[in-house]
Amino acid sequence: MKLQDSVIAITGGGQGLGRAMAEYLAARGARLALIDLVPEKLDEAVAACKAAGGEAQAYTCNVAREDEVESTFAAIHDDFGQLNGLVNNAGILRDGLMIKAKNGEIEKRMSLAEWQAVIDVNLTGVFLCGREAATQMIKHGNQGVIINISSISRAGNMGQSNYSSAKAAVAALVPVWAKELARYGIRAMGIAPGFIETEMTGSMKPEALEKMTAGIPLKRMGKPEEIASAAAFIIENDYLSGRMIEVDGALRL
Numbered sequence: 110m111k112l113q114d115s116v117i118a119i120t121g122g123g124q125g126l127g128r129a130m131a132e133y134l135a136a137r138g139a140r141l142a143l144i145d146l147v148p149e150k151l152d153e154a155v156a157a158c159k160a161a162g163g164e165a166q167a168y169t170c171n172v173a174r175e176d177e178v179e180s181t182f183a184a185i186h187d188d189f190g191q192l193n194g195l196v197n198n199a200g201i202l203r204d205g206l207m208i209k210a211k212n213g214e215i216e217k218r219m220s221l222a223e224w225q226a227v228i229d230v231n232l233t234g235v236f237l238c239g240r241e242a243a244t245q246m247i248k249h250g251n252q253g254v255i256i257n258i259s260s261i262s263r264a265g266n267m268g269q270s271n272y273s274s275a276k277a278a279v280a281a282l283v284p285v286w287a288k289e290l291a292r293y294g295i296r297a298m299g300i301a302p303g304f305i306e307t308e309m310t311g312s313m314k315p316e317a318l319e320k321m322t323a324g325i326p327l328k329r330m331g332k333p334e335e336i337a338s339a340a341a342f343i344i345e346n347d348y349l350s351g352r353m354i355e356v357d358g359a360l361r362l
């Protein structure tokens with residue numbers, strides 16, 4: 110699929126990797142529908158896409174809410190007249206050990222609320238947006254691609270019962286959707302980033318950053334543009350479906 114003039118929806122498009130992907134794709138001629146919880150961040154991201162030479166519109170939506178997701182994807186189709194791609198990128202972290210035993214006391218450290226919040230956004234949100242994007246594509250006869258953003262943590266990372274479970278599940282959805290949606294001309298792919306330079310890591314102490322990068326075989330964190338170029342590669346290569354691309358500098362957790 111050509112990037113030029115294709116309509117790509119990106120969840121969590123207001124900042125971080127979502128915004129980086131939006132700017133990268135906008136600079137290559139794609140038309141962006143940016144979805145996020147925070148309208149101010151969306152406005153900044155839309156302006157950045159326009160400055161990069163592309164077209165973009167903002168949609169305030171909680172990806173974990175079925176009614177909001179349904180109306181958002183219907184509005185995207187009405188506004189752009191087509192939908193060719195979705196990047197399921199919105200995600201949150203609520204890290205913590207499941208349990209801790211100390212001095213004979215057993216403490217439940219991850220609450221049900223922390224578990225559920227991550228499952229709601231990182232897994233249910235991906236399901237709802239994937240289902241709605243596919244509905245719009247099939248209804249209007251658009252071929253397209255769905256990209257789920259997983260994580261290196263899908264292998265099982267200490268302190269991330271909720272996050273690792275959700276990220277393993279969205280990776281599992283990739284071959285499921287690739288098989289179910291191929292008949293409609295829709296591909297499904299996943300990207301599993303390792304540690305990527307973001308505002309969060311930018312504010313870390315140099316010693317902590319050094320310790321983190323020392324364990325990465327390529328000895329550096331990834332750049333948001335390196336995730337964005339993987340997304341562009343997936344969109345443009347029509348024989349890619351049902352697989353994960355790992356962009357992690359060879360790190361294994």
Ligand SMILES: NC(=O)C1=CN([C@@H]2O[C@H](COP(=O)(O)OP(=O)(O)OC[C@H]3O[C@@H](n4cnc5c(N)ncnc54)[C@H](O)[C@@H]3O)[C@@H](O)[C@H]2O)C=CC1
Nearest residue numbers: 121123124125126145146171172198199200260302304305
């Ligand atoms: N930054 C990293 O090193 C890595 C990130 N990832 C994944 O990449 C994705 C993006 O990560 P970052 O850019 O670092 O995150 P971020 O926290 O910088 O940005 C996430 C965006 O999603 C939005 N969002 C959160 N909940 C939402 C909801 N319910 N509905 C709509 N929008 C919502 C936020 O407002 C924010 O704009 C996430 O899925 C994350 O798990 C995976 C591996 C590494």
Ligand SMILES: CC(C)c1ccc(C(=O)O)c(O)c1O
Nearest residue numbers: 202260261262302303304309
């Ligand atoms: C543990 C992994 C590499 C990780 C690190 C940081 C973030 C983030 O800031 O959003 C993630 O989403 C991760 O998956």
